Amino acid sequence: MEKINSSKEKEQPNKLINENNLSYYINESKKLIKKKSMKDVKLAFLSNFTINGLAETMKVLCFEQRIYAETYAVPYNQYAQEILNKSSKLYDFNSDIIFILLDSEQLLDSMYKMDEKQREKYTKEKFDELRGLINILKENTNAKIVFNTLLVPLYSSRGIIENKQKFGLKKSIHRFNEMFESLSIDDSQLFIFDFNSFCSKMGYENLVDRKMYYLGDMRISPMALVNIGIEYMAYIFPLTSSTKKCVILDLDNTLWGGILGEEGTENIKLGPEKDGKPFLDFQKRLLELFERGIILAINSKNNYNDVIEVMKKHKYMLLKENNFACIKINWKDKVTNTREIAKELNIGLDSLVFLDDDKTNRELIKKFIPEVMVVDLPEDPSLYPKVIEDLKVFNTFTITGEDLNRGKMYVSQKKRGELKLKVKDLESFLKQLGIKVNISSAKKSNISRIAQLTQKTNQFNLTTRRYQDADIKKFSESKEYIVKCIDVEDKFGDYGITGIAIVKKNKEDWLVDSFLLSCRILGKEIEKVFLGFIIEEAKKEGIKKLIGEFISTKKNSLAKDFYKSNKFELGKKTNEKEIWNFDLKNKYDYPKFFIITKDI
């Protein structure tokens, strides 16, 4: 049974929402000392008004997420100069992401006195001007660019008939924003931050302090700048490959109100009315996450059969057994269960989010598994749905078919595991799975996924070279490289694109630049099949030697013996990497019971 949280102390719903002042962040940012295990990121800010303190805020917010940020804020209102000058500090800084915050009033200063025709023309001109700047920025940097939409003015002298004009003041800005949004649709580098949506969330009157505006050109008050930083964190998670993959959930007083063991299926709080509704909405939010590919798991002290009964019989229990890739309902401690969940799902502890109403359990996880992100659920369940809405940690820059299906794929994985228990040896297990491996070249439809795999795969990754979409595109167009990927399917489901190889073709030998497989398909000897394919291709072109590299990281020990066990010979070995050679005169054996198709 769950212990009900009796703590009366005021808690913050989670780390990414808080009430700290700007000065807190400015002071804290001076104390940060980089830890070895931290990821690095570089952030730049361009703006036409005062944003002092935003960079410091983000440094601290990043640090709380084990990310060390270096920042560069372009001097006040010099964004255009810095973009145009190819040897500017901005380019020298070599940022991973550039945030552009422009104030519409300053940018479109003379618009208020125009008639509709002039305004339409002027909007178009200003848009072209900014688009030109963004294009120059894109040519000179690989950084992601985040452009804030312009604030739609709240005041119009026309008052209640403002929106009867074809090209009113407000509509002009809307049009401008729409044009920018369409520019970003097929652009993997440009992202649009919906500043107007942010303003409605915060309330514009809370965002602006008019005397600060006039005295210090602060278009956003110091208090509100902190909140912008919090919103911007949504970009930092995918940028640093820190996006979370799985939510671990408690049951009593988390997925429903009350204690199941005491109150029974009929009496738990869960339903369309009053105090049952927050739990229903909370489950809706979680189901939405599942549908966009987030893995769900249960970690609860309860009676297994009671819980299954709720899932089967309770009318408003939205989350069913087959939404969970891993279910730990037992009387073991939550730390052990959490570790087991990560192990069974074969994902890193740092990709887990832990949701539990019990403060003691949360503190236990924080203490013993600090890699796990622990969300402090508020005491009031009516705030539960908002907790999910405010989590920025599931953001990605692209969404692939594989992403959308991940939650379901892990549920299929659970069924595969059950089969494995029934079958005696690995080979007959693999045969029964009926694995199909399809090998294809990089092309428009899969480039994002290939780049994503290089960024996210840590364990079975021989060189851990991270590439962006643009890099993969370049390789695939070059005659000196081949880029191949595999998609894998078995009788329980489709894994999608889960392995890639990038090979550099030299005259006499081929060098495997990258070779990686997603953890989901490991343990099936698929990596041997994929390597076999590369060896055959090299033989076909009369190449003498295939060279593999192994670059050791904290996370890839799993791949350490890959070349050795596949009869490669160790060549050079330095602290940095090992070089392995395969003489292509030799025969290479790999499992033949796979169905291999080539969709090249």
Add this chain to the structure above:
Amino acid sequence: MKTLKELVSNILGIDKEEINDNSSPDNINSWDSFNTLMLVSEIEKNFNVKFNMDEVMSIKNINDIKKLLGKHGVTKGIND
């Protein structure tokens, strides 16, 4: 609630002991125009008051801030 000295020491990054009525941008290096505004913003939140623009512009030293807070009826936390 914090005291005025705590707020000032926090924002300007100086010891509380260094702060007196005559402390001003002229004799404290870290006190720039941005910090004045940040001070105002956090003093307003802390003491639950709102200054107008002229009042903010009239701030030349700590004593001015005290006078303003007094004018807005704040009695606690000003002098310690």
